[in-house]
Amino acid sequence: MNNVEEKRPLNFIEQKIEDDISSGKRSKDIQLRFPPEPNGYLHIGHAKSICLNFGLAKKYNGKCNLRFDDTNPVKEDIEYVESIKEDIKWLGFNWGDTDFYASDYFDQLYEWAQKIVKKGKAYVDESSADEVAATRGTPTVPGKESPYRNRPIEENLDLLERMKNGEFPDGSKVLRAKIDMASPNMHMRDPVMYRIKHAHHHRTGDKWCIYPMYDFAHGQSDFIEGITHSLCTLEFEVHRPLYDWFLDQIIDEDCKYKVRPEQTEFARLNLNYTMMSKRLLLSLVKDNYVDGWDDPRMPTISGLRRRGYTPESVLAFADKVGVAKRENVIDVGLLEFCVREDLNKVAQRIMGVLDPIKVIIDNYPEGQTEELEAVNNPEDEGMGKRRVPFSKVLYIERDDFMEEPPKKFFRLAPGREVRLRYAYYITCKEDGVVKDKNGNITELHCTYDPETKGGQSADGRKVKATLHWVSEEHAVKAEVRLYDRLFLKEDPYDVEEGKDCMSNLNPDSLTCVTGYIEPFVKTVKKDTKFQFERLGYFCIDKSSSGDKLVINRTVTLRDSWAKISGKNN
RNA sequence: UGUCCGAUGGUGUAAUGGCAGCACUUAUGAUUUUGGUUCAUACAGUCAAGGUUCGAGUCCUUGUCGGACAGCCA
Numbered sequence: 001m002n003n004v005e006e007k008r009p010l011n012f013i014e015q016k017i018e019d020d021i022s023s024g025k026r027s028k029d030i031q032l033r034f035p036p037e038p039n040g041y042l043h044i045g046h047a048k049s050i051c052l053n054f055g056l057a058k059k060y061n062g063k064c065n066l067r068f069d070d071t072n073p074v075k076e077d078i079e080y081v082e083s084i085k086e087d088i089k090w091l092g093f094n095w096g097d098t099d100f101y102a103s104d105y106f107d108q109l110y111e112w113a114q115k116i117v118k119k120g121k122a123y124v125d126e127s128s129a130d131e132v133a134a135t136r137g138t139p140t141v142p143g144k145e146s147p148y149r150n151r152p153i154e155e156n157l158d159l160l161e162r163m164k165n166g167e168f169p170d171g172s173k174v175l176r177a178k179i180d181m182a183s184p185n186m187h188m189r190d191p192v193m194y195r196i197k198h199a200h201h202h203r204t205g206d207k208w209c210i211y212p213m214y215d216f217a218h219g220q221s222d223f224i225e226g227i228t229h230s231l232c233t234l235e236f237e238v239h240r241p242l243y244d245w246f247l248d249q250i251i252d253e254d255c256k257y258k259v260r261p262e263q264t265e266f267a268r269l270n271l272n273y274t275m276m277s278k279r280l281l282l283s284l285v286k287d288n289y290v291d292g293w294d295d296p297r298m299p300t301i302s303g304l305r306r307r308g309y310t311p312e313s314v315l316a317f318a319d320k321v322g323v324a325k326r327e328n329v330i331d332v333g334l335l336e337f338c339v340r341e342d343l344n345k346v347a348q349r350i351m352g353v354l355d356p357i358k359v360i361i362d363n364y365p366e367g368q369t370e371e372l373e374a375v376n377n378p379e380d381e382g383m384g385k386r387r388v389p390f391s392k393v394l395y396i397e398r399d400d401f402m403e404e405p406p407k408k409f410f411r412l413a414p415g416r417e418v419r420l421r422y423a424y425y426i427t428c429k430e431d432g433v434v435k436d437k438n439g440n441i442t443e444l445h446c447t448y449d450p451e452t453k454g455g456q457s458a459d460g461r462k463v464k465a466t467l468h469w470v471s472e473e474h475a476v477k478a479e480v481r482l483y484d485r486l487f488l489k490e491d492p493y494d495v496e497e498g499k500d501c502m503s504n505l506n507p508d509s510l511t512c513v514t515g516y517i518e519p520f521v522k523t524v525k526k527d528t529k530f531q532f533e534r535l536g537y538f539c540i541d542k543s544s545s546g547d548k549l550v551i552n553r554t555v556t557l558r559d560s561w562a563k564i565s566g567k568n569n
Numbered sequence: 570u571g572u573c574c575g576a577u578g579g580u581g582u583a584a585u586g587g588c589a590g591c592a593c594u595u596a597u598g599a600u601u602u603u604g605g606u607u608c609a610u611a612c613a614g615u616c617a618a619g620g621u622u623c624g625a626g627u628c629c630u631u632g633u634c635g636g637a638c639a640g641c642c643a
Contacts, residue, residue, distance in 0.1 A: 009583050009591090037643050072642060129641055138639050140571045174641055184572040186638050195641035214643050237574060238638045265574085267636095272580090278643095320592065322582045326575050327636055334581075334593050344606060379606065410604075421602060455602050466602050533603040561604045 011323040013052070013264060017060060017229060030062030031228045031259070033100070034088070035218070037069045038080035038202075040278040041293040041300045042087045044314070044335070048269040051318035053231060054093040065225055066095035070103045071217045073201035081202070083293070087301040091311050102212075102221045103203045109212050109220060110164065112250045113175060113193055117156045121249055122193060123149055124159040125176045132174070135181075136189050142182035143189045149178060163196055166209045170196050175210075179245065187242045191215055219243040220250065222261035230261045233268040234325065240265070269321060270329045272491045274299050280501050289505065296541075296552050297487045297509050307483065308529055308539030308554030313342040329493050332485070336555050343529055343537045343554065348376050350524075351388065351421065351468040352517040352532040354480055356395035358443045358472065361426060364392040369473070372454065374422040386520050389474040390423050395516050397535075400467045401444060403433055408564055410464035412444070419466040421533065425452040468533045475516035478549035481541065482511040485556070515551065522549075529554070 010018070020026040032053045036046065057064035066088065070076050081099075088095070116122040125132065125148045137143035151159075163173055175194040183189055193216040198209045222230045230243075240263050247260060270276065276299060284290050284298070293300050296307035304314065317338040321330050351374075371387035396412070405413040412418050417427040425448065432445035451458050455466070489506045517532075524530065526544070531537050536557050541550040 011582085015585085035643095039643080069643065075642075132641075133639075136639060138571090141639090142571095143639090171641065186572085189639085192641055197641085211641095213641075218643085234574070235637055236643090238572080240573090267575090320581075322592095324575095324582070328581065331580050331593070337593060340605090349603080375602095378601090378603085408604090419602060463602090465604080468603070531603085531605080534605070535603095557603080557605050559604070564604080 008319070012325070013056065013229070013231065013266065013323055014059070016264060017056065020228075021060075026228055028061070029228070030057065030060045031065070031226050032057050032062065032231065033065040033067050033222065033225060033227050034095075035067045035069045035102075035221075036084050037072070037075070038077060038084060039072075039075040040080060040282055041083050041298075041302055043276055043278075043281065043298075043300045044271065044274075044304065044317075045269040045276050045299075046087075047091065047301055047314050048318045048321065049231070049233075050088055050091060050093060051315055052266070052323060054088075054095075055318075056229070056231075062228075064093070064095060065098075065100050065227070067100035067102065067221060067225065069214070069218065069221075070101055070201070070203065071212050071214060072197075073199040073211065074197065076202055078202045083302060087305075090301065090305055091314060100221075100225060101203055102217050103201060105217070105221055105224055106204060106208055106212070108224065109217060112220060113160065113212075113216070114157065116177065116193075116246075116249045117160060117175075118153060119249065120153055120178070122175055122177050123151050123156050124163065124173050125149070125190075126173050129171060132192075136186065137181070139184075139186060145181050146176070146190065149190070160194075163194065163210050164208070166198065168196055170198055172196060177216075177242075177245070179242075185238055185241055187215070187239055188245070191242060215239060215242050216246060219246050219261065219263070222263075223247060223250075223257050223259070226257065226259045227261040228259060230263045232263060232265055234265050234327070235268075236263065237265045239263075265325065266323050267325055267327055270327070270493065271299065271332050271335065272329050272493060273332055273486045273488045275488065275492055275501055283502070287502075289502065296481070296483055299487075306542060307552055308343075308537060309339050310342050310346070310529065313339040316342065336485070339555050340537070340557070343531065345379060346377075346529055347537055348383065348524060348528055348530040349374070349378070349533055350518055350521055350530045351470055352478075352480075352515050352521075352535065352538075353395040353397050353468070353470050353475075354482075354513050354515045354532070354535060355398040356516055357398045357401060357441060359394045359396050359426070359469070360443060360445050361392050361394070361448045362429070362445050363447045366392060368392065369471075372422045388422060388518050388520070389471045390420075391471045391473050393472040394420070394469045395472055395475065396420075396444075396467050396469045398441075400465075401428070401441070403441070406565075411467060412465070417449075417463055419452070419455050419463045420448075420469045421466050422455055423453075423469065424448040424450070424455070425457060425463060468535075470516045470518050472516075474519050476519050476521055476549065478515045478517055478521070478551050480513050480515035480538070480551045480553065482513060482553045484509045484511070517549075517551075531557070534559075 034053045054064045125146050135144040174192045176190045179188045181189045192213050194210045197211050243263050294302035294306045317335050369391045374388050376383040401412045412428050414428050415430045426446040429445045434443040436442050486506045487509050488504050537554040538551050541552045544550045
């Protein structure tokens, strides 16, 4: 059980599993499940749950099922099923040979419903939804019993059958459990088990027109699949007595399923500045605020993937946030740390200039080109080297030059010598700044020292800065999409209630610029992660094709100059 | 004026009655052909009051604060 490499202390769920095994309550065959409803794309919050469930299965040599909780056909779609599978695979988990679906259990569920009716523990209620709501009471006021509550069993059975057969319109009747209308727990006040929905289901088609509610489907689905530990988020805590009540009703000696599941709750993931509700994400997509579910600004797994996050970084994040029962709001900075940490190890270094200023090396021969050697990753020699073309006219980043540099600015300025990475030392001429009629700098005239080829001087003199650059003639143009750190202007957890989230979108969340990139970018594989030195981590967007190159910025580098100079981003 | 759950640095998470630790963030310094990385150092915490105990973050009592629950959603 204890792997030596695992230094992290046990979380409370791991602790529980180990206790359950050592006390003999459970065998060593641990069975978990990840149970998404296919009504939207998975997001980073689901990633936590996926890592938890599949991670636990891996750690304890158990299994983890993928089960679609598809009990509400009007919200669900096959598109979501497919995307969910793809996202889980991308994270590196597999659920064996079978996909499970709550809808596969509809027959069994119906049989159990009949059984509960026969025990006199459920009844068909003909009250309207409004009447049911009105008689349920409030958390502090007991509810009132329905006039249909004491209907004879035979009549209930008949009505239930006719509900199933489609004799009644939507909303006209429900099957309710007969528990306790005065229970302090609202969920025990005769909860609805089945409702009538004449709707097409993405898997069962038109076979059913009554569909089980979550509470009547989830625990039983766990039971059917032999789930030992059923993990869910905190808001289901108050459902647990009901979860257990339904199991109590259906479990007896004749029951062919033997393993009784147990629900354990943990706190969901919240990220500041990030909206995580499926409802809101769906409206961003439907109302075209974003490109789709995989828009790189979305906190969806597919969005993170398209933005250039690696599965390893998401896994590391899920591990670092931990698992506990208290509400939490994680700083997005932690997620960014995780992605930088991984990308720093694996990203291909490339030079690129996003806001160019032209540099002319006056003493470099016209028409001459030479290829200089550059390392692909200073942290990993195994990633090899490449050659970068150099010529008389170059681009450097506009930020890398200041006509009147403040004290702590180390980069290029009139009369100052700096290094062009892998190339030469250059010095900006005192009178080398060329401006247009508006006063904007258009060109810098510089000289280079031929003795410094490769970036080292023979006489050992030092420069305080190294600049990245591209050769104008050789550079590849690309559309570069700069995603701001924040998709939202304000932290939704700080925003007062009722505030419209759509008006909270950060107007600078996406900026498109034309970048100039060294030609090596043309030769890399499409899913390569790379780093434009000093500018951040990038990846090639899926919309690139032919000569059109579109590049997403995954995340910026930590930028200590920005702090010194007070600049953002 | 209900039931359930929770409370440890700015954030997240450990400490199973026995030295309050780790990570992120922040700050400072060293190294550096990326103002990146790496390394070092520093700042900073047990919600409150009482009780049990040789000893309490941990157990008990009371209080305070926060969250969940009133869908024929999951």
